[in-house]
Each structure stands twice: as structure tokens, then as C-alpha cells.
Amino acid sequence: MTSLLSRSEVTLSVQDDTLLVAGDLVMSAAADVAARGVQWLREFERSSVRLDFAQISKASSVALSVLFEWLRACQALQITVRSIVLSPPLQRLASLAELDALTA
Structure with missing residues (x-):
């Protein structure tokens, strides 16, 4: 596992083809997490990726915003999101929010 960002409240890491976010994704960390994830996606040399928010401790629209930013980046970079x-x-x-299709 490779760490991309580590703050007291949240971490972003990579394991194989998976971006993993863990902790409490607060507003003050969201821009850094989103940007670092997009940077990794730009440098990524595979055609598909997995996005893992399973270790996010609190429900927050901030986390969904980061997810949407990464989904837009994947679309622009023609990277398939496998899960x-x-x-x-x-x-x-x-x-x-009627976004159940995200994980379907």
C-alpha cells in the first residue's frame, strides 16, 4: 500500500489499482484528497480502477463530492471504474440522495 496523503483526520492511499480513503473526510481536507486522487489517476497506467470509501467514518456530502470529482477525471481520462x-x-x-446506482 502506498500513501498519497496523510492528515490527522483522513488518509488517501493506493493498493494495486484501488484508491482508498479512510477516516473523517472533512471539508478542509476534501480539496487536497480530490486533487491528489486526480493526480494519481493522471499518472495511472491502467485502463480500470476501483474507488474505495469503505473506511470513511461519517456520512458526508464532502465524500460524495470527492467521489464525483474522481468519476469526472476517470471519464475524461477514459479510465473504467470497475467498482x-x-x-x-x-x-x-x-x-x-437517490444515488444507489453508484455501487450497483
């Missing part, structure tokens, strides 16, 4: 994993709190938020 998206959300933590139970994020899954509930996605369901409330």
Missing part, C-alpha cells in the same frame, strides 16, 4: 465501495454511513447517504 465503488462505500462505507455503511455513505451508502445510507447515497441512498437518501
